[in-house]
Amino acid sequence: MSDVVKLENIQHSYNKKAVLKNIDLAIPEGQLFGLLGPSGSGKTTLVKIIIGLLTPESGTVKIEDEQMPSFKLMEKIGYMAQSDALYNELTARENMQFFATLYKIPKRHQKERITEAAELVNLSEVLDQTLDTFSGGMKRRMSLAIALLHQPRLLILDEPTVGIDPVLRASIWEAFRKMQQTGTTIIITTHVMDEAEKCDNLALLRDGYLIAQGSPADLRAKSGTETLEAAFLQFGGAGYAHSGNH
Numbered sequence: 001m002s003d004v005v006k007l008e009n010i011q012h013s014y015n016k017k018a019v020l021k022n023i024d025l026a027i028p029e030g031q032l033f034g035l036l037g038p039s040g041s042g043k044t045t046l047v048k049i050i051i052g053l054l055t056p057e058s059g060t061v062k063i064e065d066e067q068m069p070s071f072k073l074m075e076k077i078g079y080m081a082q083s084d085a086l087y088n089e090l091t092a093r094e095n096m097q098f099f100a101t102l103y104k105i106p107k108r109h110q111k112e113r114i115t116e117a118a119e120l121v122n123l124s125e126v127l128d129q130t131l132d133t134f135s136g137g138m139k140r141r142m143s144l145a146i147a148l149l150h151q152p153r154l155l156i157l158d159e160p161t162v163g164i165d166p167v168l169r170a171s172i173w174e175a176f177r178k179m180q181q182t183g184t185t186i187i188i189t190t191h192v193m194d195e196a197e198k199c200d201n202l203a204l205l206r207d208g209y210l211i212a213q214g215s216p217a218d219l220r221a222k223s224g225t226e227t228l229e230a231a232f233l234q235f236g237g238a239g240y241a242h243s244g245n246h
């Protein structure tokens with residue numbers, strides 16, 4: 001299986017403070033890949049670099065063997081940021097129509113895509129309500145529907161299930177699996193261990209270092225621990241000693 005995303009030696013700083021250090025990462029096609037790390041470890045910075053919203057200080061990002069940033073590739077990528085960029089005064093359908101046009105989805109396909117995306121995230125019943133009547137969780141699902149509207153080959157979701165209740169969270173994970181079955185590669189950032197458990201492979205980030213990579217089972221085995229949380233702490237201990245030298 002070929003790698004969809006390839007990062008080589010990525011480094012980045014904000015105001016001279018290094019927040020990503022020597023990141024090498026390869027994500028195979030069709031995977032549900034998790035970036036796991038505590039708040040401030042660099043997850044959002046890394047995904048912004050992957051999609052080309054941020055240029056790293058050094059290192060290269062390739063998506064499908066093409067160097068980012070690339071306008072051509074943007075059509076194949078879906079991105080859901082941590083904060084929702086939605087129009088509150090418009091209805092859910094109008095929001096989706098706006099983004100469908102932006103994504104250049106032909107008019108004749110827009111209705112069908114909007115119906116399908118709304119179904120995936122359980123918003124079919126409220127498509128004609130304005131977003132100022134939506135709860136925080138409904139807006140998150142709206143953002144998710146928009147990110148997958150143009151059927152991207154690569155979907156990048158920054159903490160997609162924050163503020164979403166467990167029942168809906170389960171249905172959203174089901175949606176991820178369905179998308180994965182159609183060949184979509186999905187990268188999610190999370191600091192929730194039970195979500196990380198559901199990923200095919202994980203990269204553990206701590207203080208800007210990639211401290212370990214592998215499937216949840218691999219990581220538990222390598223660290224000799226029974227839970228992912230314990231594995232994280234085990235690898236993090238080593239990472240901490242390492243970062244202390246810089």
Ligand SMILES: Nc1ncnc2c1ncn2[C@@H]1O[C@H](COP(=O)(O)OP(=O)(O)OP(=O)(O)O)[C@@H](O)[C@H]1O
Pocket residue numbers: 014015019037038039040041042043044045046191
């Ligand atoms: N625009 C910015 N200017 C200065 N510092 C920043 C900026 N964005 C992020 N940082 C800092 O970079 C570090 C990594 O932040 P980042 O948002 O990538 O982490 P994160 O793992 O996504 O955190 P969270 O889970 O809380 O979203 C943090 O120390 C943060 O304070």
